[in-house]
Amino acid sequence: GKELWTEDIDGEPLQIYRAFNEIDESQYVVSQIEKWLENGGKRSEIAILYRSNAQSQPHEYELVKRGIPYRVYGGLRFYERAEIKDALAYMRLLNNREDDSAFERIINIPTRGIGQRTLEMLRDTARNRDQSLWQTCLEMLEHKQFSARAGNSVQAFINLIEELASTTKRSSLAEQVVAIIKTSGLKAFHARENTERSQARVENLDELVNAAKRFDDEGDPLLAMIQENNDSNEGEENTMAEFLAHAALEAGEGQAEEWEECVQLMSLHSAKGLEFELVFLTGMEQGLFPHKNALQDYVGGRLEEERRLCYVGITRARQYLHLSHAESRTIYGRSELARASQFLTEIPASLVSEVR
Numbered sequence: 001g002k003e004l005w006t007e008d009i010d011g012e013p014l015q016i017y018r019a020f021n022e023i024d025e026s027q028y029v030v031s032q033i034e035k036w037l038e039n040g041g042k043r044s045e046i047a048i049l050y051r052s053n054a055q056s057q058p059h060e061y062e063l064v065k066r067g068i069p070y071r072v073y074g075g076l077r078f079y080e081r082a083e084i085k086d087a088l089a090y091m092r093l094l095n096n097r098e099d100d101s102a103f104e105r106i107i108n109i110p111t112r113g114i115g116q117r118t119l120e121m122l123r124d125t126a127r128n129r130d131q132s133l134w135q136t137c138l139e140m141l142e143h144k145q146f147s148a149r150a151g152n153s154v155q156a157f158i159n160l161i162e163e164l165a166s167t168t169k170r171s172s173l174a175e176q177v178v179a180i181i182k183t184s185g186l187k188a189f190h191a192r193e194n195t196e197r198s199q200a201r202v203e204n205l206d207e208l209v210n211a212a213k214r215f216d217d218e219g220d221p222l223l224a225m226i227q228e229n230n231d232s233n234e235g236e237e238n239t240m241a242e243f244l245a246h247a248a249l250e251a252g253e254g255q256a257e258e259w260e261e262c263v264q265l266m267s268l269h270s271a272k273g274l275e276f277e278l279v280f281l282t283g284m285e286q287g288l289f290p291h292k293n294a295l296q297d298y299v300g301g302r303l304e305e306e307r308r309l310c311y312v313g314i315t316r317a318r319q320y321l322h323l324s325h326a327e328s329r330t331i332y333g334r335s336e337l338a339r340a341s342q343f344l345t346e347i348p349a350s351l352v353s354e355v356r
């Protein structure tokens with residue numbers, strides 16, 4: 001066995017924060033970051049850790065809102081992840097049929113048998129006619145300019161978009177996102193692979209629903225500030241357009257370059273070997289961390305791996321460590337009660353201080 005030792009004196013107790021929900025959790029984390037910076041600390045000395053990459057979204061939003069530069073270490077910002085961009089492309093096309101980049105991105109995602117040759121013919125025809133891919137598609141279908149097989153696949157895509165537009169017309173934004181992810185087959189497409197990476201993509205899609213629900217409930221103060229100076233139309237029918245503008249704004253702001261002074265966001269798997277003065281270990285709840293898959297592993301090996309991962313997270317902190325969990329968390333657009341992680345109860349009470 002190893003003999004553990006340190007030359008440091010006893011440090012500060014571990015701070016445990018019980019948040020009302022994931023919004024309160026991210027607000028607590030960022031408010032503590034602001035205090036650190038006000039007291040002369042550096043952004044590069046701070047890390048926000050989480051078990052699942054999907055958990056980065058509320059923290060990213062809060063950091064952008066408060067103008068604190070950040071970087072997702074070893075990964076992409078939430079709205080830059082491929083599966084999220086796919087879902088947003090469906091939303092963009094529903095909102096504007098003339099959006100050629102959205103059309104091209106999703107016409108064959110998930111795969112529906114539309115080959116590169118068909119796409120090239122569609123692009124060339126649209127360019128020659130100086131019109132959108134959507135309008136060109138309709139005209140080529142009407143004049144039967146596709147092969148029978150390609151024509152059926154393209155028509156199925158057109159029908160899918162029109163069906164989504166019709167069935168979600170009076171739905172809330174979160175309901176629209178749920179319908180898009182389900183009806184398009186995006187979620188089933190990723191879930192079918194049954195790998196850790198595909199599981200992460202499914203979790204990201206679920207988190208997009210949660211982000212839409214928060215947007216339904218609260219709107220976006222970032223956009224509100226911008227719209228004060230514009231004569232933009234407001235109303236229920238613009239909610240999707242506003243959310244797309246919010247996603248574009250959040251994707252384009254906040255993420256710092258590698259060499260810049262910024263807060264680091266990362267999954268626990270990415271944190272191995274790194275150390276920071278101030279660390280936030282978030283989402284400490286049963287089913288989230290330890291992950292629900294580990295809890296369903298009755299042999300116990302995966303739970304032990306989760307416990308080792310928790311130890312990795314705890315030991316990333318040099319000076320200060322904040323552990324947080326929520327009393328309720330939004331899961332697929334619905335608020336559900338959450339239980340504190342069993343790992344919190346395994347930390348000796350003499351080492352912790354409960355903030356709330």
